[in-house]
Amino acid sequence: MQGSYSVIKVVPRSVEDVRFLQGLLQEHTFKGIDVWKPPSRVDSPVAVSVAPEILPVLRGLLTERGLEPKITIPDVQKEIDKQTIHRILQLTDGVTFDYSQYHKLDEINAWTKNITSVYSSLASMFQITTSYEGRPVYAIKISSTNSSASKPIFFFDGGIHAREWISPATMMYMTNQLLEQYGKDVQVTRMVNEFDWYIVPVFNVDGYDYTWTNDRMWRKTRTKHGICRGVDPNRNWDFEWCKQGASKDPCSDTYCGPSPFSEPVVKGVADFIKGLGSDVKAYIDFHSYSEVWMSPWGYTRDLPKDFDMQDKGSIQAVDALKSVYGTTYDHGSIANVLYTASGSSVDWTYGVLGIKYSYAVELRDKGEFGFLLPADQIIPTGQETFKALVALAEFVFNNP
Structure with a gap:
């Protein structure tokens, strides 16, 4: 299922950022997203596992908002295989x-x-x-x-x-x-x-x-x-x-x-x-x-x-x-x-x-x-x- 999913991290810097991320990541907004750590408060990192076809779309929306998404795990399946x-x-x-x-x-x-x-x-x-x-x-x-x-x-x-x-x-x-x-x-x-x-x-x-x-x-x-x-x-x-x-x-x-x-x-x-x-x-x-x-x-x-x-x-x-x-x-x-x-x-x-x-x-x-x-x-x-x-x-x- 995970294929070449990636994990990205983003840190909300304001209450508005938190609300934006909560709306963006709410259930069924996107298929192909697995929320690892949900948006909860300012300065608390948010982490999501993202399907390859969704990644550019999500990164674009985050960047447009002024947020800075970072890839922390480039290939989820590779890490699973290592274990x-x-x-x-x-x-x-x-x-x-x-x-x-x-x-x-x-x-x-x-x-x-x-x-x-x-x-x-x-x-x-x-x-x-x-x-x-x-x-x-x-x-x-x-x-x-x-x-x-x-x-x-x-x-x-x-x-x-x-x-x-x-x-x-x-x-x-x-x-x-x-x-x-x-x-x-x-x-x-x-x-x-x-x-x-x-x-x-x-x-x-x-x-x-x-x-x-x-x-x-x-x-x-x-x-x-x-x-x-x-x-x-x-x-x-x-x-x-x-x-x-x-x-x-x-x-x-x-x-x-x-x-x-x-x-x-x-x-x-x-x-x-x-x-x-x-x-x-x-x-x-x-x-x-x-x-x-x-x-x-x-x-x-x-x-x-x-x-x-x-x-x-x-x-x-x-x-x-x-x-x-x-x-x-x-x-x-x-x-x-x-x-x-x-x-x-x-x-x-x-x-x-x-x-x-x-x-x-x-x-x-x-x-x-x-x-x-x-x-x-x-x-x-x-x-x-x-x-x-x-x-x-x-x-x-x-x-x-």
Whole structure:
């Protein structure tokens, strides 16, 4: 599908520029455009993947407006090929799991089974729900025996948007670190002893599988609603559902669905988290890309009553993250640092369940590669994000 698509970036310099871009890029104005990062505010880069026949037209309209479009990825398909071809060359021996490469869903499921077997004294695997197409959604529980029966819970998931491959890759890396470093690293050991950890490596299993078999840039689930397939699983949660930052068009990448929790994977995970009760003290939904650590709200730019403490947690996380490779993350509420999005997981976990420390994290990078982050950045991303995760866990534990 992507062929010789290109990704272009443009930076709006005024409110009028933002409005112009929003009108220009609204759904169905152009066919052959995939919005990677939508126009939201002044000085925030906008990124779109553009079909070759549309590129000169779009560049002309932008230039006429006085904007300066820049091509950041000349050939999207070439970058996709780099990820998959390099991976095939690297995985010929099949001896050990390679955290430095992206993996298909069946390989991730096999890894889940294997790692919980290797670390059976700490970890267990279970099916959290079933997808629309009948695939199991697996989760991992990590719990040490050196603690009381009832502990606070830290829950995190990845891959809610199918094309964001760095997210499941980072989930796996961090899970391995929690297990491997237990009993070796003092801080990690303390955090595993103090929390029960629940991890969903791949949330949107149907969509993720589809990115490997059909369309690398697919974002949504694979349910059938009207003439188009898929719902944005991060617009489908039953809190401020389908308001600003979501679409009622079934063909849109931000389609909220015909009703809240219409998506089996969303309802299944939500029901499970709700069933854990008040023990859940922190929730993180890992995405890509933009390098931002965000707290509620997504549906409005107004700040919630707990924002100061939430943001202090974000600061602890991003400071720890920066200490590894110098990667600088922004932080703040979702609607203020990224864009408005209603019906999101984080707004639901905070607004409905009252999980104060609810976060959405956009991993590497800031847009050079976007959703096509090269595999050689998986390990560095995992290392710095794990440092942030442990720092945040310590903050949450000390500031209930």
